[in-house]
Amino acid sequence: MSMRIFAAAAVVAGAAMTVPAAQAEDITLEFVVWNYSLDTIQDNIAKFEEQNPGIKVNLTDYTWPDYQDSLVLRFRGGTQTDVIYGGQDWLPAWAAAGWVAPLSSVAPAGSVDALAGDIAGFALSDVTYGGEVYGLPYYADTISFIYNAKVLDENGIDFPATWDEVMAASEALRAAGMDRPIVYEYNQELPNFFDAFVAQAYGRGGELFDDEGRAIFDDPDNAAYQHLQWLQDAFSKGLIQPEPHESNIITTMNTGQHAFTVVYNYVLAAMNNPGEQPLAGDFALGRMPGDANSTLGFAKFYAVTSTAAEDPARAEAAWKFVDFMAGAPYGVAKRWAVEKGLGFGQLPLLTDQDVITAWNDWIDMETLAAQVETAKAGMWTEWTGVWSAYFRPLLAQAIVGEATVDEVMTAGAERWNTLRDQFASR
Amino acid sequence: MWTLKRFPFIWLLPAILPVALVTLYPVGHALWTSLHRVMLLFPGEPFVGLDNFVRVVTSNYFIVALENSATFTVVAAPIAVALGVALALFLQRRFLGRGIVRSIVLLPWVLPGAISAVLWTWVFHPSFGLLNGILLELGILERSVSFLASPGLAFLSVLVAHVWTQVPFAVVLTMAALAGINTETMEAAELDCRSSWKRFRYVVLPEIKAMIVVLLIYNALMAFTSYDVVYAMTGGGPGTATTLLAFQIWREGFSMYDFGAGAAVAFIVVLISALLIVAITRALPSDLFGER
Numbered sequence: 013m014s015m016r017i018f019a020a021a022a023v024v025a026g027a028a029m030t031v032p033a034a035q036a037e038d039i040t041l042e043f044v045v046w047n048y049s050l051d052t053i054q055d056n057i058a059k060f061e062e063q064n065p066g067i068k069v070n071l072t073d074y075t076w077p078d079y080q081d082s083l084v085l086r087f088r089g090g091t092q093t094d095v096i097y098g099g100q101d102w103l104p105a106w107a108a109a110g111w112v113a114p115l116s117s118v119a120p121a122g123s124v125d126a127l128a129g130d131i132a133g134f135a136l137s138d139v140t141y142g143g144e145v146y147g148l149p150y151y152a153d154t155i156s157f158i159y160n161a162k163v164l165d166e167n168g169i170d171f172p173a174t175w176d177e178v179m180a181a182s183e184a185l186r187a188a189g190m191d192r193p194i195v196y197e198y199n200q201e202l203p204n205f206f207d208a209f210v211a212q213a214y215g216r217g218g219e220l221f222d223d224e225g226r227a228i229f230d231d232p233d234n235a236a237y238q239h240l241q242w243l244q245d246a247f248s249k250g251l252i253q254p255e256p257h258e259s260n261i262i263t264t265m266n267t268g269q270h271a272f273t274v275v276y277n278y279v280l281a282a283m284n285n286p287g288e289q290p291l292a293g294d295f296a297l298g299r300m301p302g303d304a305n306s307t308l309g310f311a312k313f314y315a316v317t318s319t320a321a322e323d324p325a326r327a328e329a330a331w332k333f334v335d336f337m338a339g340a341p342y343g344v345a346k347r348w349a350v351e352k353g354l355g356f357g358q359l360p361l362l363t364d365q366d367v368i369t370a371w372n373d374w375i376d377m378e379t380l381a382a383q384v385e386t387a388k389a390g391m392w393t394e395w396t397g398v399w400s401a402y403f404r405p406l407l408a409q410a411i412v413g414e415a416t417v418d419e420v421m422t423a424g425a426e427r428w429n430t431l432r433d434q435f436a437s438r
Numbered sequence: 439m440w441t442l443k444r445f446p447f448i449w450l451l452p453a454i455l456p457v458a459l460v461t462l463y464p465v466g467h468a469l470w471t472s473l474h475r476v477m478l479l480f481p482g483e484p485f486v487g488l489d490n491f492v493r494v495v496t497s498n499y500f501i502v503a504l505e506n507s508a509t510f511t512v513v514a515a516p517i518a519v520a521l522g523v524a525l526a527l528f529l530q531r532r533f534l535g536r537g538i539v540r541s542i543v544l545l546p547w548v549l550p551g552a553i554s555a556v557l558w559t560w561v562f563h564p565s566f567g568l569l570n571g572i573l574l575e576l577g578i579l580e581r582s583v584s585f586l587a588s589p590g591l592a593f594l595s596v597l598v599a600h601v602w603t604q605v606p607f608a609v610v611l612t613m614a615a616l617a618g619i620n621t622e623t624m625e626a627a628e629l630d631c632r633s634s635w636k637r638f639r640y641v642v643l644p645e646i647k648a649m650i651v652v653l654l655i656y657n658a659l660m661a662f663t664s665y666d667v668v669y670a671m672t673g674g675g676p677g678t679a680t681t682l683l684a685f686q687i688w689r690e691g692f693s694m695y696d697f698g699a700g701a702a703v704a705f706i707v708v709l710i711s712a713l714l715i716v717a718i719t720r721a722l723p724s725d726l727f728g729e730r
Contacts, residue, residue, distance in 0.1 A: 081692040084478070105695065109478050191581055192564075198587055201673030201693070253564055254587040264565050394479055401693035409677030414589055438480060 039329045040068040041094040041320070044083065047073040049352060056344050060336045067329045069095075077201060080397075087111045087317075094320035094330050098147050098313050100138035101203050104394040106315075107141040113321035114144035118331040127339055134309035135357030137389040147313030148338030149357030151348055153276050154309045154387045155204075155211035157301060158283070162294040163190075163271045175216065175242050175301050178272060182251040185271055191253075194246060195264050195273040198254030200408040206400045207390065208274050209407060210308050213239050214388055217304030221391045225432060227425035232418070235302075240410055240417045247411050266291045274300075277375065281353025284374035297379050299386075309387030311357050314338050395431040402427055472701035479695055490702035499678050499686060507662055507683045510597060511714075514664075515657035518601045519650060522608020527638070529609065530616055547606035551666030558599035559671050562586055589679035592672050596680050600667045604660055608653050615649035616642070655718050659711055683707050 045053060050073055057069045074082040080102060086093045087109070098112065106112050115124045124145050128136055135152035139145055164171065164181070167188055172178040182193040199205055213220060218235020222228050229236040246252050255261050258275050262282045265273055266289045273279075277297065286292040299305040314334045320326045337344045338358075346361055348354040350370040361367050362381075371377060390396075403424045409415040472490050474483045494500060529540055546554060561568045562585035573579040585591045619642065627641040643650075665684045668674055674681035674689065681689075684707055691700030 081688075084692055084695070088478075105479055198676075199673055200675040200677075201669075250581070254584050256559065256586070260563075267565060269565065398479065398694050398696075401689065405675055405677050405681075408675045412587055412589065412676045414677050414679070435479075 038066055038068065039325055040070050041326070041329055041333055042072065042092050043069050043333070044072045044074070044086065044093055044096045046076045046079040046097055048076070052347070052351065056337065056347070060333060063336070064329075064332055067332065069333060092319070093317050094326060095333055096315050096317060097150055098139075098315035099203070100310050100312070100390065100392050101207075101397050101400065103139070103146055103315075104141050104392055105397050107144075107146055108394045110318050112146055112315045113318045114146055115148070115316065115331070115334070116144060117321045118316050118327040119335070120331075123335070123339075127335075130340070130342075130359050131357045132309070132359055132384070134387050134389040135311035138309075138311040138392065139313045139357075147311075147315040148334055149311045149313050149345065150338060151278075151345070151354040152309065152311040152357030153278060153355030154307050154383055155208050155274060155300075156277050156280070156307060156383060157215070157298045158265075158273050158275060158280050158295055159298050160265065160268070160271045160291070160294050161296040162291075163268065171298055172301055173299075174303070175212075175239065178301050179242070179246060179251070182246065182272065183249070186249075186251060190271065191269060192251060193271040194252045195261050195270045196243075196252045196254055197256075197258055197261060197273075197275060198408065198411070199256045200404040202257075202404075203397075203400060204258070204276075205404050206407065207308055207310065209236070209239070209243075210390055211300060212274060212302075214306040214308055215300030215302030215304060217302060217306065221428075225391065225393065227428040227432075230418075230421040230425035234421075237417060237421050240407070240421065243411045244413055244417060248413055252411075262289065265295065268294075277355055277380070278353045281374045297375050297383070299379065299383055304386065305383075306386045306388055307383060308390055309384065310390065313357075393432075393435070395428075395435055399424075399428050399431055468701045468704055471697055472705050474698055476697040476701075477695060478697070486698070490698040491706070494690070494699050494702045494706065499681060502678045503681045503683045503686050506593070506678070506681060509593075510600070510664065510682060511658050511661040514597055514601050514604070514661040515654055518604040518657045518661075519608050519653045521601065521605045522653065523612050523646070523650065525605065526609045526612035526616060527642075529613065543609055544606045546603050547610070549603070551603055552670045554603045555599060555667045555670030558595065558602070558667075559586065562595050586672055587676055589676050592676060592679050596668055596671050599671060600661065600664055603667065604657055608657065611649055611653055612646060615646040619645045651718070655715060658714055658718065662711055662714065663707060683710075 043057070050071070053071060053073075057071060061068060079097075080099075083093075083096060083102075083106075085091075087106075096112070098106070103112070107114075127148060128145055131139070131149060132152060135149050136145070138152075139147040139149065159171065163185070167185060169181045169184060170177075172181045178194070185193040197204060197208060210220065213229075213236035216235035216239055218229075218239070220227065220229045220234075220236050228234055231237060243252070253264065253270060255264055258279050261273055261275055262279060264270060265283055268291055280295055280297055283289055283295045284292045300307040314337050316327070316330045316334060320330045340358075340360075342356070342358045342361055345356045345358050346364060346367060349356050349361060349367050353371070353374060356367075368377060371380075406415065406420040406424055410417050410420040473485060473487060475486045475489070476483050525543055529536065529543065533539075549557070560566065562570075564570055564582040564584045567582075567585075569585070570579065570582040574582060583591065585595045623641065623645075627637045631637050631640075662682075663684045664682055665688065668680050668682055668685045669688065672680040674685050683703060687700050687703045687707065689700075690703055691697045694700075
C-alpha cells in the first residue's frame with residue numbers, strides 16, 4: 013500500500029468515525045402549515061435552526077381549503093409529521109383519534125402551565141381538550157364587523173349598533189346607489205363560514221347550545237335562528253354580495269362599492285395596508301352589532317403529533333421548536349402581530365409598545381380591546397367538525413332562500429343532538 | 439428450456455405486478471373499506487356489510503347528487519364533443535394565424551382543473567368578472583349577478599367551466615381522426631358535392647364516427663366523475679345545487695371523516711360508470727370499429 017492510499021484510507025476512516033456521531037444527533041422535524049406568509053415562516057425556521065444546532069425543520073405547506081384533508085391523509089397514511097398548525101375546531105377530533113399529543117407529554121414539567129397563564133381565556137379554551145393543553149397559539153383573533161367609515165360619513169349614516177340598523181343602513185346606501193353594501197364570505201366548504209355565523213349570533217347575545225351541550229338554535233326565539241332569518245332577508249333584498257374567500261373581500265371592499273363585512277381582524281390589516289390597497293385607511297373595526305356586542309374568539313396553534321411525542325429525541329426537538337415559535341418571550345408571535353397584523357393569544361403582547369405602535373396604523377386599539385374582552389370561545393367537541401361539514405351547506409341553502417330557516421335549523425339541531433348521543437354512548 | 443411460450447405468465451409478471459399494485463390493491467382496499475365502519479371518530483373498524491351503501495343511498499343528498507351528476511353528464515358530454523368536432527373542422531382549414539389559434543384552443547388542456555376553476559370563478563365574479571362586465575356594458579343586466587351564489591346559475595357556471603376544460607382533448611383527437619381521412623376521398627367529395635354540410639354528413643362523419651363515440655364515452659365518464667371544478671368553484675353549493683356524486687366521495691371521507699361511506703359512494707360511482715360504458719357501447723352499430 014503506497015503512502016498516498018494509506019493517507020486516503022485514514023481520512024475516510026476518520027470521517028467514518030466522526031460523521032455518524034454528528035448525524036445521530038441530527039433530527040429533521042416535519043413541520044406542516046397552511047400557506048400563509050411562507051417567507052416569514054421560513055425565516056423563523058432559519059432563526060430556530062441557528063439557535064438549535066442539530067435540529068432541522070422541513071416545511072410542508074398546503075392551501076387553507078386543502079389543509080384539513082391533507083393532514084387527515086398524512087395521519088391516516090402514516091406520513092412522518094411532527095409539528096403542525098392546528099385549529100380549534102379540529103382539535104377534539106384529532107386528539108380523540110390520537111393524532112396529536114398533549115404538550116405536557118413533550119415539555120419539561122411545569123413549562124406548559126407557566127405559558128398557559130399568559131394565554132387569553134378563549135384562546136386557552138381553544139387549545140385545550142380533556143383538561144390538557146395541546147397547543148400554543150400561532151395566532152388568536154376575533155371575527156369582527158368591519159365597515160367603510162368614509163362611506164358612512166359621506167352618506168350621513170351613523171355606525172349601526174344592531175343588525176336591524178345594519179339592514180336600515182344597507183337599504184339607505186342601496187337607495188343612494190350602492191349596489192350591494194354587505195360583502196359576505198360565502199363558501200360552504202370553509203369552516204370560517206360557520207364561525208362567522210356564530211360570531212354574529214354571539215353579537216346578538218345568543219348561544220347555540222345549552223349548558224349540557226344540546227343544540228337549542230332551532231328555537232325561533234334563539235338569536236342564531238333570528239340571525240339566519242336576517243341573512244336570508246338581506247340576501248333576498250339584494251343587499252349581500254357573496255365572496256368565496258377573505259382574499260377576495262380585501263379587493264372587493266377596496267372598490268369603495270361596499271360598506272360592511274364580517275371577517276377576521278387581520279383582514280382589516282390587509283384592507284388598510286397603504287402599500288397595497290387604494291382605499292387603505294377608510295376601513296374601521298366596529299363592535300359586532302347586537303345587544304351583547306360579543307363575538308367569536310378563536311386560536312390557531314402549534315401542536316405536536318403523537319408520533320413525534322412517542323420518540324423521546326423527536327419529542328424534545330418538537331417542544332423546543334414549539335416553544336421557540338409560541339413561547340416566552342413571544343418574539344415570533346410579536347413578529348406576526350407587528351409585520352402581518354395577526355392577532356395573538358399571548359396577553360403580555362397587549363402592552364408591548366411595538367405592537368401597539370404597529371397596530372395603531374390600521375385598527376382602533378380601544379375598540380379592539382373592548383371586542384376582545386367580550387369575545388367568547390366556540391363549542392368545539394369531537395363531532396363539531398363533522399357536524400359543521402353537514403350544517404354549512406344547509407346554512408348556505410337558507411341564506412340564498414333555497415330552504416327555510418326552520419327546515420335548516422331543525423335539521424341542524426337534530427343532527428347535532430344525534431351525534432352528541434352517539435358520542436355519549438361510544 | 440426457458441422460452442416465452444412455455445412460461446408466459448412469468449414473463450408477464452413484471453408488467454402485471456405494478457398494474458396490480460397500483461390498481462387492484464387500491465380498489466380492493468376501497469371495497470374492504472366500504473364494507474366496514476371506518477369512521478375516524480369512532481374506535482375500531484367492524485364489518486358492517488352493506489350498511490354503508492344503505493346509509494348513503496337513503497341519505498338526504500344522494501338523490502340530488504345523482505340527479506345533478508346525470509344532468510351534468512347528459513349535457514356536458516355531447517356539448518364538449520360537438521364543440522371539439524366543430525373546432526377541429528375549423529382548425530383543419532387554412533387561414534392566417536392558424537397556428538396561434540390552435541395553440542389558444544389547446545390552452546385549457548395544459549391547465550390543471552383547479553386552476554381553470556379559479557380562472558372561471560373570476561370570470562363569473564360579480565364585481566370584477568368579465569361576464570358581468572360585458573352584460574352590464576351591453577345593457578343586458580341592470581345590476582351584476584352573483585352567478586356562483588345562485589343555485590341554477592351556479593350549476594350552469596360549473597358546467598361551462600367543465601366543458602371548457604374538456605374541449606381541447608376532443609379537438610386533438612378529432613383532428614387526428616380527420617388527418618387519417620384519405621385526401622383523394624376528400625378531393626373527390628369536394629368535386630362531387632358543393633354543400634359543405636353534405637360533405638361532412640356523408641363523407642367526413644362516417645370516417646370519424648368511431649372517434650366521436652370514443653370521445654362521447656370518455657367525456658361522459660369525465661363529466662360523471664368530475665370533482666376538481668366543483669370543489670374549487672362552489673364547494674358543491676349553494677346547498678346541494680352543484681353537488682355531484684364524485685364530489686360527495688370527498689365530502690364523506692374528508693369533511694365527515696366517514697371513509698366507509700365515502701368508499702361506498704365511490705363504488706356506486708364506479709358501478710354507474712361501468713353501466714354507462716356498457717350502455718353506450720351496446721347502442722353502437724356492431725361494425726363501428728370494424729374493418730372498412
